[in-house]
Amino acid sequence: MIEPIGEGRYGVCYLAMTNDGNRVVIKRFKPRMFKKNKGKNAYEAVILSQIRHDAVPELLGIVNDNGLYGYVLELKQGKTVEVMLFKEKHMFTETEIFHIGSQLINVLKYLHGRGIVHRDIRIPNVLIDAGEVSLIDFGLARWADNEQYCFDQDFSYLGDFLLYLHYSSFKKKEGKGKRWYEELNLSETQIDFYKRLLRLKTPYASIEEVEKDFIRAFSDVKNKYI
Numbered sequence: 001m002i003e004p005i006g007e008g009r010y011g012v013c014y015l016a017m018t019n020d021g022n023r024v025v026i027k028r029f030k031p032r033m034f035k036k037n038k039g040k041n042a043y044e045a046v047i048l049s050q051i052r053h054d055a056v057p058e059l060l061g062i063v064n065d066n067g068l069y070g071y072v073l074e075l076k077q078g079k080t081v082e083v084m085l086f087k088e089k090h091m092f093t094e095t096e097i098f099h100i101g102s103q104l105i106n107v108l109k110y111l112h113g114r115g116i117v118h119r120d121i122r123i124p125n126v127l128i129d130a131g132e133v134s135l136i137d138f139g140l141a142r143w144a145d146n147e148q149y150c151f152d153q154d155f156s157y158l159g160d161f162l163l164y165l166h167y168s169s170f171k172k173k174e175g176k177g178k179r180w181y182e183e184l185n186l187s188e189t190q191i192d193f194y195k196r197l198l199r200l201k202t203p204y205a206s207i208e209e210v211e212k213d214f215i216r217a218f219s220d221v222k223n224k225y226i
């Protein structure tokens, strides 16, 4: 292990080096959380071991050694959106939001197509490296069962996540706090899209439906690149 690179509720992640000189991540569980989460700890490894996608870290191994329990993961490059927003005060443009959203929707199409719900698409779990997105932290991921674990959980997280990006360029004006769809500079189709993602209007039934409306909501940006 070389140095810690991040800490979450369940574990501490370290940058580490394999014997043959490859840089990897070791996600070490906090012993207390590991005990508390008994029975659910294995999901992350089982789910990661069944998927292969460029935007998701590959599971390279499992460590279970004298109280040290953790995973060895492919190191994904980039900074979390949390760091970009709060440390670097990065202001995401409409074009960046479109590219990030498209990549996340592609990962979700892949995951949902295999019956997996991520359930934790949040700003500390999305890494960006020169515009390339990685989705990490499959600690809460589960197989969808349409009861406790539904695909639309990912839709509301996606809505929240994208609204964070819109807020990065928001300048608070005088006066009472307005609602997001009143104060952000969004088009009618974007407002409708986010309201459906957040279940404030008829919710989406599938990621394909989400993708269709996303493209419509960002058609101005998309048309510039065709």
Ligand SMILES: Nc1ncnc2c1ncn2[C@@H]1O[C@H](COP(=O)(O)OP(=O)(O)OP(=O)(O)O)[C@@H](O)[C@H]1O
Pocket (backbone or CB within 6 Å): 005, 006, 007, 008, 009, 010, 011, 012, 013, 025, 027, 057, 073, 074, 075, 076, 077, 080, 124, 125, 136, 137, 138, 139
């Ligand atoms: N594969 C990876 N490549 C690069 N950095 C990573 C990787 N996995 C984790 N990290 C870094 O470590 C941090 C914590 O990792 P992770 O979110 O998986 O831990 P956690 O304990 O499950 O967190 P949470 O409280 O969000 O559930 C991330 O925010 C990120 O900075």
